Amino acid sequence: MTPTRQRATRQGGAVREALRAAGGFRSAQDVYAALRSDGDTVGLSTVYRHLQNLVDEGVVDVIHTPDGEATYRFCGGADTRRHHHHLVCRDCGRTEEIAGPAIERWADAVAQQHGYVDVDHTVELFGRCPSCASAE
Template sequence: MTTARRDAVRRVLIGSDGFRSAQDIYADMRADGAKIGLTTVYRALQALSDSGEIDVLRTDDGEAVYRACRTDEHHHHLVCRTCGRTVEVEGPAVERWAESIGAEHGFTDVTHTVEVFGTCPTCAE
């Protein structure tokens, strides 16, 4: 895949608030006149995810949604179930627990993903 197409997908995510589905990204790009296929959007998202440039989250119904990372550091997300507002959070206790549980079972090179869901203050009003 060309870097130009991957950069175009990255730009859409940088200009977006919150997480977006591949279909939403594709629709926006097509509406703006981009000559890109949905498969290419998926490939770009996978490449961006693999390189750590974007965050990927699974919704309650199992759909993958994406957004541009705000930090290069390992982090987790606190996500509003209602509006999708997302806050990047650190979880030192989670980091220690993941390493500990891996070591307890003889695992090395342990990684993890933690997403926390709730209702943001605005939606709770």
């Protein structure tokens, strides 16, 4: 199923820019709070809707933290639309985009072994970045 492009709105643009400015993965609540602190009157349900639209467009990645919360990160640059994974600091949220050729080969082999096609996957690594680890 091909995602349908949503019409551009002021609120959608504000959500996109707030997420782009945030840099790392942020929850919908974080994006909402940033918008509100900037004086934007966007509602929380609107933030969720626009985040999902951005995920559907392929410019935002969503991952679930170890405690299950959905978090979002703008990955819409031309070089980041390729398939990638993330290494995320569980303290500060710093994120590195990483390639995983061994993971890709393994996923393809497992799918082929079981006769599956059109397989997709996500792999997210969580740890502590050098700055947070040295701050102890």
